[in-house]
Amino acid sequence: MNENPFNNTANAFSLKSDKELKKAHFIFTSMSQPWLVQLGSKATMLALKWHLPVKGIIEDTIFQQFCGGTTDEDCIPLVEKMFEKGVSSILDYSVEGKENEADFDAVVGKKLTLIHMASDNNALPFEVVKPTAIGRFYIWQKKSEKKMLTVPEELEWERIYNRVDLLCKTAVDNDIALLFDGEETWMQDAADDLIGEMMRKYNQGKAYIYNTVQCYRHDRLDYIMELYEDAKANNYIVGAKIVRGAYMEKERERAKNYNYPSPICVDKAATDTMYNNVMHYILDRLDVIKLCIGTHNEESTLDAMRVLSEKEIEPNTNDVWFGQLYGMSDHLTFNLAALGHNTFKILPFGPIEDVMPYLIRRAQENTSVAGQTGRELALIKQEMKRRGI
Numbered sequence: 311m312n313e314n315p316f317n318n319t320a321n322a323f324s325l326k327s328d329k330e331l332k333k334a335h336f337i338f339t340s341m342s343q344p345w346l347v348q349l350g351s352k353a354t355m356l357a358l359k360w361h362l363p364v365k366g367i368i369e370d371t372i373f374q375q376f377c378g379g380t381t382d383e384d385c386i387p388l389v390e391k392m393f394e395k396g397v398s399s400i401l402d403y404s405v406e407g408k409e410n411e412a413d414f415d416a417v418v419g420k421k422l423t424l425i426h427m428a429s430d431n432n433a434l435p436f437e438v439v440k441p442t443a444i445g446r447f448y449i450w451q452k453k454s455e456k457k458m459l460t461v462p463e464e465l466e467w468e469r470i471y472n473r474v475d476l477l478c479k480t481a482v483d484n485d486i487a488l489l490f491d492g493e494e495t496w497m498q499d500a501a502d503d504l505i506g507e508m509m510r511k512y513n514q515g516k517a518y519i520y521n522t523v524q525c526y527r528h529d530r531l532d533y534i535m536e537l538y539e540d541a542k543a544n545n546y547i548v549g550a551k552i553v554r555g556a557y558m559e560k561e562r563e564r565a566k567n568y569n570y571p572s573p574i575c576v577d578k579a580a581t582d583t584m585y586n587n588v589m590h591y592i593l594d595r596l597d598v599i600k601l602c603i604g605t606h607n608e609e610s611t612l613d614a615m616r617v618l619s620e621k622e623i624e625p626n627t628n629d630v631w632f633g634q635l636y637g638m639s640d641h642l643t644f645n646l647a648a649l650g651h652n653t654f655k656i657l658p659f660g661p662i663e664d665v666m667p668y669l670i671r672r673a674q675e676n677t678s679v680a681g682q683t684g685r686e687l688a689l690i691k692q693e694m695k696r697r698g699i
């Protein structure tokens with residue numbers, strides 16, 4: 311690998327028409343203005359609350375950039391188009407912040423439909439679940455803190471347990487892998503324990519159940535090492551989706567407020583080192599741990615590709631997948647796919663009002679021109695120049 315394969319913008323943007331490329335340019339340029347994102351986020355939420363006619367504008371811009379549609383069916387043409395380029399999809403019903411039992415059951419119902427839908431479509435090898443979308447945060451937290459639950463809370467936990475088990479069983483029965491998202495540290499222990507139990511139960515000879523390893527946590531190499539030892543001792547396969555982690559500010563603030571040591575690595579370099587250490591640890595143990603590399607970071611991606619090549623592992627091995635969010639880092643996803651690697655896009659969908667928190671997070675994450683957005687914009691401009699538009 312002498313030349314950086316990610317500079318190939320013809321591959322990266324092969325699915326974008328000239329018009330779509332110009333629109334992406336406009337969106338990323340707008341998002342690179344922090345004041346605009348801050349103002350726009352607040353104004354949009356208010357406008358939606360007051361039923362002002364802004365849905366059309368949102369749909370035509372940021373929604374189209376980061377979401378596949380309002381329903382699962384809406385997403386299918388895009389899923390098929392990406393699959394023709396070798397890129398798989400994970401349909402993510404991105405509705406957040408629900409807090410009652412009927413909503414949790416509705417999410418499970420939706421996820422079951424998506425698992426069935428995926429079982430009939432080779433372009434959809436995974437489904438994804440956020441633990442707090444199927445059970446109250448408070449219960450996950452109380453369980454993580456090892457506090458005694460009241461009798462009604464015990465029943466509530468039992469329902470969460472049954473929802474998780476039903477989703478895992480349905481995924482296995484339909485030969486679909488299930489990725490559990492990683493969330494805040496103060497609820498994550500209970501999720502790690504429960505997902506660990508599901509791996510032991512269902513990952514017999516194959517990784518169906520994956521937990522997320524957030525490498526901005528300084529304890530995550532220890533976590534994956536323990537999981538590896540347990541899997542070897544109990545004869546099952548570990549599924550690990552590795553990410554850096556999305557709740558850094560919140561984590562640090564809480565640690566400060568409650569006066570405990572921050573669980574997050576001291577700086578970005580330490581997170582990068584942790585990410586790469588966890589990734590290398592797993593790449594050396596692919597017989598027991600199957601890996602999804604969830605990142606938009608070019609260095610980590612190149613590093614993984616280098617290791618696979620050195621170990622003479624075929625790029626299309628089912629043991630290693632690369633994943634990015636839809637609307638971001640097409641230069642990674644489509645070039646990885648062109649080189650034969652297994653790649654997926656997480657493709658969120660849902661009614662516009664409900665996916666707004668997700669869209670606002672994407673906009674906020676893309677405000678720093680020094681980082682990913684700068685790279686994204688530069689590549690879009692490069693491709694526009696190549697096409698002469």
Ligand SMILES: Cc1cc2nc3c(=O)[nH]c(=O)nc-3n(C[C@H](O)[C@H](O)[C@H](O)COP(=O)(O)OP(=O)(O)OC[C@H]3O[C@@H](n4cnc5c(N)ncnc54)[C@H](O)[C@@H]3O)c2cc1C
Pocket residue numbers: 490491492493522524526553554555556557558574575576577578579581603604605606607633634635656681682
């Ligand atoms: C397919 C996929 C699935 C994902 N699933 C999850 C999930 O389940 N749970 C979740 O939490 N996130 C998830 N994310 C988001 C992810 O955690 C990151 O927030 C995001 O991908 C940015 O990290 P990066 O590796 O792409 O890029 P980079 O730009 O290289 O890294 C940015 C990340 O580095 C870390 N960081 C930045 N500054 C500092 C600092 N000063 N000190 C310490 N660390 C720092 C933060 O984690 C930040 O998000 C997912 C991302 C993808 C692509």
